[in-house]
Amino acid sequence: MAQVVLENVYKSFSHHQKGRIARLAPTDALAAPINDTLVIDEPEPSSGAVSVLRRINLTVQDGEFMVLVGPSGCGKSTLLRLIAGLETLTAGNVWVGDRLVNLLPPKQRDIAMVFQNYALYPHMTVYDNLAFGLRRNAIGTGDVGIDHETSLALKPQQSPFSLEEVLTTLTRPLPPMLRYWSERERAIDQRVRTVAQMLQIEPFLDRLPKQLSGGQKQRVALGRAMARNPQVFLMDEPLSNLDAKLRTETRAQIVNLQRKLGITTIYVTHDQTEAMTMGDRIAVMNAGQIQQLAPPLELYNHPANRFVAEFIGSPPMNFLQVEVKAPLLITHPRFRLTLPPHWEPALQPYDGKMIVLGIRPEHLSLGVAAPKNLPVRVERVEALGSETYLSVCFAESIAVNPAASCLQARVEPDRSIGVGEMLWLSIVPDKIHLFDADTGMAIEQSSR
Numbered sequence: 004m005a006q007v008v009l010e011n012v013y014k015s016f017s018h019h020q021k022g023r024i025a026r027l028a029p030t031d032a033l034a035a036p037i038n039d040t041l042v043i044d045e046p047e048p049s050s051g052a053v054s055v056l057r058r059i060n061l062t063v064q065d066g067e068f069m070v071l072v073g074p075s076g077c078g079k080s081t082l083l084r085l086i087a088g089l090e091t092l093t094a095g096n097v098w099v100g101d102r103l104v105n106l107l108p109p110k111q112r113d114i115a116m117v118f119q120n121y122a123l124y125p126h127m128t129v130y131d132n133l134a135f136g137l138r139r140n141a142i143g144t145g146d147v148g149i150d151h152e153t154s155l156a157l158k159p160q161q162s163p164f165s166l167e168e169v170l171t172t173l174t175r176p177l178p179p180m181l182r183y184w185s186e187r188e189r190a191i192d193q194r195v196r197t198v199a200q201m202l203q204i205e206p207f208l209d210r211l212p213k214q215l216s217g218g219q220k221q222r223v224a225l226g227r228a229m230a231r232n233p234q235v236f237l238m239d240e241p242l243s244n245l246d247a248k249l250r251t252e253t254r255a256q257i258v259n260l261q262r263k264l265g266i267t268t269i270y271v272t273h274d275q276t277e278a279m280t281m282g283d284r285i286a287v288m289n290a291g292q293i294q295q296l297a298p299p300l301e302l303y304n305h306p307a308n309r310f311v312a313e314f315i316g317s318p319p320m321n322f323l324q325v326e327v328k329a330p331l332l333i334t335h336p337r338f339r340l341t342l343p344p345h346w347e348p349a350l351q352p353y354d355g356k357m358i359v360l361g362i363r364p365e366h367l368s369l370g371v372a373a374p375k376n377l378p379v380r381v382e383r384v385e386a387l388g389s390e391t392y393l394s395v396c397f398a399e400s401i402a403v404n405p406a407a408s409c410l411q412a413r414v415e416p417d418r419s420i421g422v423g424e425m426l427w428l429s430i431v432p433d434k435i436h437l438f439d440a441d442t443g444m445a446i447e448q449s450s451r
């Protein structure tokens with residue numbers, strides 16, 4: 004196990020590079036003196052190059068479950084591929100444990116990666132898919148959750164031409180009783196069975212991938228990564244191909260397994276629910292940069308900027324332009340609100356200025372006619388039974404600016420509400436968020 008540290012990582016692609024996978028010389032990065040690493044000054048992408056990742060600094064603790072979340076195209080996969088060694092860095096450093104791996108080829112990084120399109124070998128059984136990587140490669144020597152003796156026996160293969168290995172390979176198609184088992188093959192067998200048991204795929208060991216459901220195939224792909232007993236797991240949207248129910252189940256299984264094995268894991272997803280439910284910490288990415296790094300509830304309660312505020316939470320946060328009128332008074336053409344006193348210091352510089360008020364759908368509730376409440380017309384109702392989602396608009400202002408004057412609200416399901424109905428919504432004052440209108444950065448209340 005190991006921590007993973009990214010220092011000032013930059014990546015740009017030049018156009019002619021598109022689709023190419025970088026091949027690295029097997030240089031021994033350990034031998035390279037520290038000052039021999041790649042530049043850390045902010046590099047200008049050369050002409051024609053597209054900057055995909057900028058100034059990524061991230062420390063993933065030993066044993067941590069880190070989620071990278073962000074919209075499609077923000078650079079998540081590129082970042083994972085840089086860590087795995089499938090892409091070359093434009094600048095910066097990648098450390099795995101105490102090893103600088105910038106120039107190490109993927110095989111020497113002791114990292115296992117699970118992709119969205121789990122490519123299993125179609126002509127091999129589940130067993131052979133799990134054993135394949137172990138038979139070919141030197142593998143991790145840690146004994147994470149897996150029998151210690153097994154790991155010790157799994158030394159790198161000395162020579163594939165030793166009598167033992169030749170006999171093992173030749174007799175592999177025979178029934179187990181008739182086969183020759185080298186010590187190494189026995190250790191591989193034990194490892195495969197341990198992993199299969201953990202992932203509950205033991206009953207399928209003799210099947211071919213085409214005889215498995217999507218969820219079972221996904222678990223085999225996970226198993227193949229686990230069997231290698233790596234220092235670090237990288238997972239790139241591994242659940243995207245599963246249906247909703249299976250995704251929820253497999254999500255829980257991955258989290259449990261990761262807890263059990265304690266292997267440092269970096270998990271990529273574009274799905275904020277997946278991020279919120281799985282991560283010890285979450286790095287929210289947008290346009291090649293980390294917007295905020297925090298535990299799930301910290302992101303929800305204290306988003307650092309409008310992007311995070313909108314991305315985390317479903318349905319997303321509502322935003323309204325308001326004016327700061329007096330130290331604690333904010334006004335909107337349709338309502339005025341007095342804020343709790345702890346906002347005062349933070350709002351002082353904004354006196355007389357426009358700012359952005361953010362309020363989540365779950366922090367709006369049905370209220371009475373009052374200047375502090377929002378008079379709205381119901382445009383759409385989604386009654387789910389347990390809760391009701393409303394799309395509402397400020398009635399008179401729709402013509403002026405349709406987008407800015409509509410909101411989503413999540414209200415108690417008890418009262419039936421019809422489309423076209425006029426309502427007053429009240430804002431829970433402790434739950435508001437305020438943002439600088441120009442920079443989009445959160446205005447921090449002082450009591451934090």
Ligand SMILES: Nc1ncnc2c1ncn2[C@@H]1O[C@H](COP(=O)(O)OP(=O)(O)O)[C@@H](O)[C@H]1O
Pocket residue numbers: 016017020021022023053055073074075076077078079080081082
């Ligand atoms: N090999 C490549 N050559 C050029 N551009 C690339 C290459 N790989 C990815 N990109 C670009 O980098 C950006 C980030 O891609 P990616 O890391 O796959 O995003 P994500 O995984 O967050 O959806 C995209 O705009 C994509 O087009």
Ligand SMILES: [Mg+2]
Pocket residue numbers: 079080081239
């Ligand atoms: Mg991707």
